[in-house]
Amino acid sequence: MQNHPHYTSFVAVGDSFTEGMSDLLPDGSHRGWADLLASRLAALTPGFRYANLAVRGKLIGQIAADQAPPAAAMRADLVTLVGGLNDTLRPGCDMGRVRARLEEAVEILAPSCRRLVLMHSPGRTGPVMERFRPRMEELFAHIDVLAARHGALVIDLYGSGALGDPRLWDADRLHLAPEGHRRVAEAVWQGLGFPAEADWRAPLPPSLPPGWTARRADDLRFARRHLGPWIGRRLTGRSSGDGRAAKRAELLPYHPPGP
Template sequence: MTGTYLRYVALGDSQTEGMNDGDEIRGYRGWADRLAEQLTAVQPRLRYANLAVRGRVTSDVRTEQLPIALSLRPDLVTVLAGLNDLLRPRFDAVAVAGHLESMFEALTGAGARVVAFTLPDPGLLVPAARGLTRRTLDFNARVREAAHRHGVTVVDLSVYPICTDRRLWSADRLHLNALGHTRLAAAVAHALDLPDGADLWTNPLEPQRKPSTWRRAGVELRWAVSYVGPWLLRRALGKSSGDGRTAKRPTLAPARRWPEPDPVL
């Protein structure tokens, strides 16, 4: 292990909040909670805060979450943001990357080790999202460059085919499922050189029989009706899934012990 961490703070949007690894009743676990559990196994005195809120864009994370994170004096911070920006019609890669770099600079300047992420290509998950491929590539390149300038560790989710295997994603194709969150926690553990943090998370799943053209068309139609339509309606009304919500773990505390078993990697 290359560092000893006592205060871990997670910043971001719905992925870091933990959707859809759990539910509104039991709460959402997610990869950051899973990572905190792994860190606790190594450092029992670890305290963990998760400031992420669904629906937030990078500017929100910077203005709402960064000041709180700095006040907690973390020695480890993860920053996963940008997907909500990519999905907006008006996407400014320079501005989004600028918000991320400002966070990198502030957090590393305060002495924290920072972990950032590139994003998998949405076009490989959703055929209708192929128009986002170019902007995703641009975004990822800017994240890598900003991270390099500030000594930030990058978990590069754009280079491993497993990251766009739909079996790691919920039915909405926007949020990871329990298996996906488990893999992402393992990816960060590997980047941090934690004990047992091997690169097994990159291993592909068993081959899957390819569905017929008609079945694929039906799946795409149901997905559009169930998820795209409601999302477009919220956007038209100027609403966000995160309206009225606050962070699930706004202060540092021991990591929660979840009783349910992890899915198989």
């Protein structure tokens, strides 16, 4: 019998990436990589408990103020913190403030758990990614500094070329599609020391690129359905997560939903 790490509880903290956006279940709820990871861990440990405090659209200051303290109070074995990327996508982003609030969240969470996991978030290949790449890499460099200081584990999703493949992203170009979430769950699983069940870094099979007409039609659909509303929220100071509660606000026994 192999010896595996033992985790009896897991709390996930963050934004839409951790909430599981664009990985829809039949009932219309979102699953995502954190739920997938919780399902694997629950299969190993009877009575395993899981909470997911992540809410779409949240900035790192909101995560530090509203999610980190209750997550720390749960005293879970495992905590994941992914945040700050929403800040880097906003005009006039103050990276000094982002770094400070991320550090605040880490300092709250690190002493409360046995294993804190941080991540370099993946980025979809394309011109938008190139525009924000310097801010993202500044954020990731600070994550590495904090991880070294507090003994946290860093999962480098950004460094995987495979996760940049547009086919692993939803039509909104902001959130991973189900296969992308599956790969993130596998990456964290392996990072925690469990044996690999798949190669999450494997590139997708080659495919013929869409023609010019198909690309333009896709760009128009994206602008109408996703980019326009996103810009509207930025201009009015609104967020997709306003008034939305966490999907699993309490650390309770986890029973994964059916397929």
